[in-house]
Amino acid sequence: MRVGVLTGGGDCPGLNAVIRAVVRKGEVAHGDQFVGFLDGWRGVIENRTLALDVERCRGILPRGGTILGTSRTNPYKVDGGVAKALDTLRSERIDALVAIGGEDTLGVASRMAAEGVAVVGVPKTIDNDLSVTEVTFGFHTAVQVAMEAIDRLHTTAESHDRVIVCEVMGRHAGWIATYAGIAGGAAEILVPEEPFDIDLVCRNLKNRHAKGRFASIVVVAEGAVPVEGTMTLASPEVDQFGHPRLGGIANVLAEEIEQRTGFETRVTILGHVQRGGTPTAFDRVLATRFGVAAIDAVHDEAFGQMVALQADRIVRVPLDEAVKELKTVDPALLHDVAEVFWG
Numbered sequence: 001m002r003v004g005v006l007t008g009g010g011d012c013p014g015l016n017a018v019i020r021a022v023v024r025k026g027e028v029a030h031g032d033q034f035v036g037f038l039d040g041w042r043g044v045i046e047n048r049t050l051a052l053d054v055e056r057c058r059g060i061l062p063r064g065g066t067i068l069g070t071s072r073t074n075p076y077k078v079d080g081g082v083a084k085a086l087d088t089l090r091s092e093r094i095d096a097l098v099a100i101g102g103e104d105t106l107g108v109a110s111r112m113a114a115e116g117v118a119v120v121g122v123p124k125t126i127d128n129d130l131s132v133t134e135v136t137f138g139f140h141t142a143v144q145v146a147m148e149a150i151d152r153l154h155t156t157a158e159s160h161d162r163v164i165v166c167e168v169m170g171r172h173a174g175w176i177a178t179y180a181g182i183a184g185g186a187a188e189i190l191v192p193e194e195p196f197d198i199d200l201v202c203r204n205l206k207n208r209h210a211k212g213r214f215a216s217i218v219v220v221a222e223g224a225v226p227v228e229g230t231m232t233l234a235s236p237e238v239d240q241f242g243h244p245r246l247g248g249i250a251n252v253l254a255e256e257i258e259q260r261t262g263f264e265t266r267v268t269i270l271g272h273v274q275r276g277g278t279p280t281a282f283d284r285v286l287a288t289r290f291g292v293a294a295i296d297a298v299h300d301e302a303f304g305q306m307v308a309l310q311a312d313r314i315v316r317v318p319l320d321e322a323v324k325e326l327k328t329v330d331p332a333l334l335h336d337v338a339e340v341f342w343g
């Protein structure tokens with residue numbers, strides 16, 4: 001078969017491990033030929049490709065990013081985008097397409113499947129907010145990076161008896177904040193799922209500091225929002241999928257905390273450090289399992305499906321089901337576990 005591969009949306013550690021696994025199993029077990037599309041759906045629209053084979057994939061397992069490049073291009077928002085993409089798939093004689101991405105890339109894949117494209121999805125995102133799969137690769141690496149940063153922030157915060165607000169990624173879901181916050185011993189964790197009450201946050205910090213020299217790390221997801229009317233945030237720009245470009249809530253929060261508590265407060269915004277670099281062992285293994293399962297799905301003609309992890313087994317689920325709703329943080333994890341250590 002001639003199989004196209006693309007990576008779309010924000011990059012994520014483990015993408016190369018998926019590409020390598022798809023190509024390895026496809027070439028060796030099935031004699032497939034591979035066409036890599038550059039920069040996500042943009043490469044399909046513009047017919048920009050990279051030949052992929054086992055040789056080209058050597059050495060990429062530990063590398064972060066994606067050798068195919070990525071973009072947030074949405075063919076349904078580009079003039080004639082879908083028709084051009086379908087033309088490319090025809091002219092490149094693509095029998096099946098493996099789309100590796102998050103809710104947006106897979107949302108497009110789901111619509112393309114309805115247009116008759118033979119597509120299989122692979123879920124990725126450091127945000128871990130895709131439903132139907134228990135976890136996405138990239139998340140574990142991002143949490144590890146954030147936790148290590150929080151560990152480092154602890155020692156400097158303790159030396160100066162300061163509050164440090166550490167902002168992590170997480171647009172609509174606070175998975176990274178919650179996991180890194182619990183693992184790093186955060187004094188407060190603020191997530192998009194539950195608007196935060198700045199009064200309560202400051203009261204908890206004051207309680208904590210009243211007990212002695214206890215520096216505090218406040219972990220905030222970039223998409224966290226205050227209870228309506230309590231703090232003013234700037235309105236961000238939006239991308240082709242309508243998502244806001246976030247980042248910076250930690251600055252507003254730190255100012256508010258310093259003013260209300262009188263504690264010296266500093267800010268660290270981790271940003272893209274969480275998305276870069278080598279994947280953890282867990283993410284390499286998950287990405288490899290997903291890649292092998294995706295090419296198997298292609299040969300079983302399980303089109304319009306996505307591979308997913310459920311109860312530690314790789315299963316197939318319909319793409320449209322996978323992108324229907326986001327997976328948000330279980331309130332029990334926040335309230336029954338994380339909160340035990342606040343205040």
Ligand code: F6P
Nearest residue numbers: 010011125126127169170171246
């Ligand atoms: O891919 C998800 C994500 O990392 C979000 O957590 C974050 O809001 C967004 O991407 C940042 O996107 P960009 O790299 O386009 O600024």
